Amino acid sequence: MAAAQQERAAARLGESTLMEIYRVMLLSRRLDERSWALHRQGKIAFHISGMGHEAAQVGTAFAINRTVDYVHPYYRDLALSLAIGLTPTDFMLSLYAKQGDTSGGRQMPSHFSKKALNVVSGSAPVATQVPQAAGLAFAIKYRQQMGLVDPNDASQPRLALTCLGEGSTSQGEWHEAMNWAGVHKLPMICVVQNNIYAISVSVDQQMAVRDVADRAAAYGIEGVVVDGNDVLASYEVAHEAAQRAYNGDGTTLIEAKTYRIVPHSSDDDDRSYRTREEVAEWKAKDPILRFQKWLLNEQILTDARVQELEAEVKAEVDQAQAAAEAAPDPAPEAALGDVYAPVEG
C-alpha cells in the first residue's frame, strides 16, 4: 500500500516538486529548532512547535491549489503555512510580535494568517476553525450552485482545508462541522494530525475508537488513515481528497498518524507524561530523514545537495531572524486599532 502510494505520488509530482517538498520540510524544521533556541535564550516569549508533523502538513499542502484554495490551519501548521507561501520572516515577525506580523503583533505566535494566500486567521480555543472551514466550503459550493463561478475554474477557491489535533476532535465544534460537511456534501478536507497526545493526555483518554477516521462513516463522508510521517503517502491521500472535493464528491476526513517529537510548547515539560524511550523511538522515524533517505535512494538528491540545502535554509532562517530583530515594535496605541472594519458608502 505505502509503496504503491509513494510510487503514484512520485510520478505525479516529478523531481523538482519532490525537491521543493523536501526543502519546505527542512526549512520548517530548522525554523522550528531556531525558535526553541530563541526561547531558551530569552529572546522570545513563547513557541509552539510542529516538529515531527512536517510530512503530514507539506504532503497535504502540495495536493491542493496553494494560495487559491482556502486554508484554515491550527497552531502546529508551520510547515503547512510555509508550503502555502507564508515566509520565514512572517513567522519570525510573529515570534517577536513586531510590526509587519500578520496579526499586527496582537496574536501569540503560530496563529498563521495571510489573506492574500487565503490562509485564514485562527484562534487558540481548539477546533473553532473547523466549522468555519465548513462555512468557507459552503461558500464555495454556494457560488458554484448560484452560477457565480465555474466549478472548474482553478483561479477560484474550490476547496477548504483545515487541520487540528486528535484531542481537538473531542470538541463539539468538530462534530458539528463534520455533520455540516456530510449533510451539504461540502468541498472540504479535514486533516486530523494524530500525534497521540493532547498536551499530556494520551489518545486513549480522548476516544474509545482506535482511528479518528472511523468516525467519518457516521457523518457520511470519506475517512482515511495515513502514515503521517510518510510525505508521499500524505500527499497521495490528500490528492485523492482534493479531487473528491473538486469533483463535487464531498468531504474527506484524513487522519495522519504522527508524533510530536518535542514538548507541546515552550512552557511544557513532556517528561511527566511520556518516556524518553518512546520519544527516541519516534525520533528514529523522523519524517524528514525518511524522505531524505528515499530521495537519496531514488537519486533525486545527493549528499552534496543535502549540505547545500542545509546551508541555504540556515541562511534563510538567519535572515528572517535578523529581519524580525531589526523590525520596530508596533506603536503601543496600535492596541486600539482594527476593532471595527469601516463601513463604506
Added chain:
Amino acid sequence: MSQMTLIDAIRAAMDEEMARDERVFLTGEDVGPRGGVFRASQGLYDKYGGTRVVDSPLAELSIVAVGIGAALADLRPICEIQFADFIHPAFNQIVNEAAKMYYRSNGEWRVPLVIRCPYGGGIAGGLYHSQSVEAFFTHCPGLKIVIPSTPEDAKGLLKSAVRDPNPVLFFEPKKGYRAIKGEVPEGEYFTPIGKARVAREGRDLSVFAYGMMAHYATIAAERVAEQEGIDVEVIDLRTLLPVDRESILASVQKTGKALIVYEDNRTMGYGAEVAALLADEGFEFLDAPVRRLTGPDVPGVPFNHGMQEFFMPNPDKIAEAIRELAGY
C-alpha cells in the same frame, strides 16, 4: 408609507437585500419551507430556493460558525438563532471568533455576518424562551448590537446590518413581532447603526430603553403626559454597541433626570453602562439619582403567568417609575 408589523418589516428587509445581492443568504433552524417558527422568512424559500434559504442542522454553534466561514469568503449570511435562549452554544464562535477576527488579522479578514435572534419575555416562554442576552455581548468590542422597537427601524437597521462589514447581532423583541405595528416608508432607506432615536421629545425626564421596553416607555410617557403633565423624553437606544454616548448625554443635559428600562436582569445589565456613562460624563447635568427599572435578579422569567408579569416591566410599572423620579 405602509402599515407593517415588526416581523413584516424584518421579512421585507431580508427580501430586499436578497433580491439586491446574490451573496445574501439565510440559514437557521426551520427557516426553509416552514418560514421560521415566527414566520420571519415566510415565502423566502419559495422565492429564492433552497440554495439561499437553508435549513440548518439543529445546532446553534455551527449555524454561527458556518456563517462566519461564509462571511470570510465574502458572502453575506443572515443566521437566525431561533430563540436568544439558544445562542449560548455559539458564544465562543461569536465572542472569540467573529468579534476578534478583524482585530487579530490586523484588519485583513472581515466577518460581514448578521445574527438575527428573537429575544425577551412576556410570551409564556418560561426560562428558556424568554431570555434577554444582550448584556453578554455588549461587553464585547468587535460586535455591533442592534435592537429595533419599530417596524421602520427594524427594516432600516436590518438593511444596514446586512451591508455592514462587521458581525452584527440583531436582537428582535419577539413579543412585539405582531403587537407592534407602524408606518414604514416606501422605497429603499437605511437606518444608521450607532445612532439612538428620540422616540418622544420631552423636558422633564429622560427614559432610555430599547426593544419592547422602548415601545412600552413611549406608551407610559404618553400616559403620564396626559394624566400628570409630566413631559418625558424617550430615547430608543436602537444600537447598544457601539454606545451612542452623544445622544444619551444630550438628552440628560436637557432633562436632568434619567430612568433606564430593560427587561434583562438588573445587575450588570445594559443600564449599568448607561448609568456609569451619566455618572462619569453627565454628572453635572443630573438633578436626581439615575434610576433603573428592570427585571429582578433571578435566573429566568418564570412560566406561571402571575410570576411572569411580576418579572416583566410594563407600561404601568414604567409610568410609576417616571412619576417617582419626576417627583424627586
